[in-house]
Amino acid sequence: xxxxxxxxxxxxxxxxxxxxxxxxxxxxxxxxxxxxxxxxxxxxxxxxxxxxxxxxxxxxxxxxxxxxxxxxxxxxxxxxxxxxxxxxxxxxxxx
Amino acid sequence: xxxxxxxxxxxxxxxxxxxxxxxxxxxxxxxxxxxxxxxxxxxxxxxxxxxxxxxxxxxxxxxxxxxxxxxxxxxxxxxxxxx
Numbered sequence: 503x504x505x506x507x508x509x510x511x512x513x514x515x516x517x518x519x520x521x522x523x524x525x526x527x528x529x530x531x532x533x534x535x536x537x538x539x540x541x542x543x544x545x546x547x548x549x550x551x552x553x554x555x556x557x558x559x560x561x562x563x564x565x566x567x568x569x570x571x572x573x574x575x576x577x578x579x580x581x582x583x584x585x586x587x588x589x590x591x592x593x594x595x596x597x
Numbered sequence: 598x599x600x601x602x603x604x605x606x607x608x609x610x611x612x613x614x615x616x617x618x619x620x621x622x623x624x625x626x627x628x629x630x631x632x633x634x635x636x637x638x639x640x641x642x643x644x645x646x647x648x649x650x651x652x653x654x655x656x657x658x659x660x661x662x663x664x665x666x667x668x669x670x671x672x673x674x675x676x677x678x679x680x
Contacts, residue, residue, distance in 0.1 A: 577670075
């Protein structure tokens with residue numbers, strides 16, 4: 503039962519993030535939803551997996567996958583936001 | 598079919614809006630959709646690995662998380678410099 507609730511919430515939030523990427527008008531607004539996809543929904547799905555797998559090797563792999571997505575995604579989104587600003591004609595200091 | 602397999606299939610529907618953005622919007626918006634798709638792929642692989650009871654396949658989700666990040670950076674660099 504716990505797994506079902508966690509999965510339903512995780513899937514719902516993830517699909518809402520995908521729809522947000524579609525519905526939003528500007529690139530920067532879309533970036534918000536793309537970023538949100540690797541936070542709450544990912545941890546809800548991870549929690550569901552850990553309820554089943556506990557800390558087995560599969561559970562540790564799942565923690566690694568979600569941690570990678572959670573910690574690396576902001577770097578990627580900032581890089582994308584800088585590119586979007588440059589494409590829109592704003593001056594962006596070189597990194 | 599268990600809850601994880603159902604969750605994986607429902608998550609696949611998330612690629613429809615992302616595909617629409619990638620096809621109809623500017624390249625930079627397509628990149629944003631690609632990045633969101635990378636996260637979606639990681640979650641689908643997690644659900645499939647658990648739903649099919651193949652715990653060794655969780656490693657694929659780890660590789661997917663890493664490679665979708667690298668590919669996003671490559672595209673961002675490409676869009677920023679040469680287009």
